[in-house]
Amino acid sequence: MASKVAVVTGANKGIGFAIVRGLCKRFEGVVYLTSRDIGRGKQAVADLEKEGLNPKYHQLDITKKQSVETFRDYIKSQYDGIDILVNNAAIAFKSAAPEPVSVQAEQTLFVNYFSLLSTCEILFPILKNGARVVNLSSSAGHLSRIPSQALRNRLKDEKLTIPELSNLMQQYVDAAKQGTHAAEWGNSSYVVSKVGVTALSNIQQRMVRDRDIKVNSVHPGYVDTDMTSHKGPLTIDEGASAPLYLALDAPDSVRGQYVWHNSKIVNWESEKLEESI
Structure with a gap:
């Protein structure tokens, strides 16, 4: 029961897989590789075992509350809680995807924001x-990506609640369905979803301060993965570097921050994001 536990969602490939690899090498505890697809997840575990590593596997589909609740109950039955939670699972439509923006908006926000939120609501009580909680964001998750000054002001408001943030995310989905989203929100559902993740991380940090839980969001860099159509220059292990820094190495004072792939804290609210950071 006393074992330390780390959990990574969406970890059968890409950055999530590399985060599990890094945790297995350095974390003094049990590391759970989780994935929606059991076959792919178990194959990922087998691949890491060939490297001499020993992750454990559990099925976890963040889009299904019952799946997350089953995982929570399993962890509660075996351990005394979770020490590290890395929320990595996400989707992104390709730039040439044929689906209309209304579909892309609804599906992207459902997975990347609403499902991440429900996963946290189920798992945070057993933290x-x-x-330490690491929410995978993106350079796309910087507040300056949102065109509307009024929306930016709402999203960075320190009094913003999770229900209010979720309402804003739903407003975007509704606007996308009506074709009225671009002026205020821009043209990328992925951007809105990751801005939502970063804003959510800030709110979560305020909510768990009394439990000394550290919640941060991170841009892992432009990584060579399926999600980037393998256009990113960074390897998956390079993409795992900053998430692993937050999970294992960052000072306890680093909390409620937006961290870049070089492990530097970036001002999420700045008017412009310097790409050279």
């Missing part, structure tokens, strides 16, 4: 005091 140990002092735990």
Whole structure:
């Protein structure tokens, strides 16, 4: 029961897989590789075992509350909680995807924001005091990506609640269905979803401060993965570097921050994002 536990969602490939690899090498505890697809997940575990590593596997589909609740109950039955939670699972439509923006908006926000939120709501009660949560965001998740000044002001408001943030995310989906989204929100559902993740991380940090839990969001860099159509220059292990820094190495003072792939804290609210950071 006393074992330390780390959990990575969406970890059968890409950055999530590399985060599991890094945790297995350095984390003094049990590391759970989780994935929606059991076959792919178990193959990923087998691949890491060939490297001499020993992750454990559990099925976890963040889009299904019952799946997350089953995982929560399993962890509660075996351990005394979670020490590290890395919320990596996400989707992105390709730039040439044929689906209309209304479909892309609804599906992207459902997975990347609403499902991440529900996963946190189910798993946060079993986080140990002092735990670390790493939410995978993106350079696309910088507040300056949202055209509307009024929306930016709402999203960075320190009094913003999760229900209010979720309402804003739903407003975007509704606007996309009506074709009225571009002026205020821009043209990328992925951007809106990851801005939502970063804003959510800030709110979550305020909510768990009394439990000494550290919640941060991270841009892992432009990585060579399926999600980037393998256009990114960074390897998956390079993409795992900053998430692993937040999970294992960052000072306890780093909380409620937006961290870049070079492990530097970036001002999420700045008017312009310097790409050279």
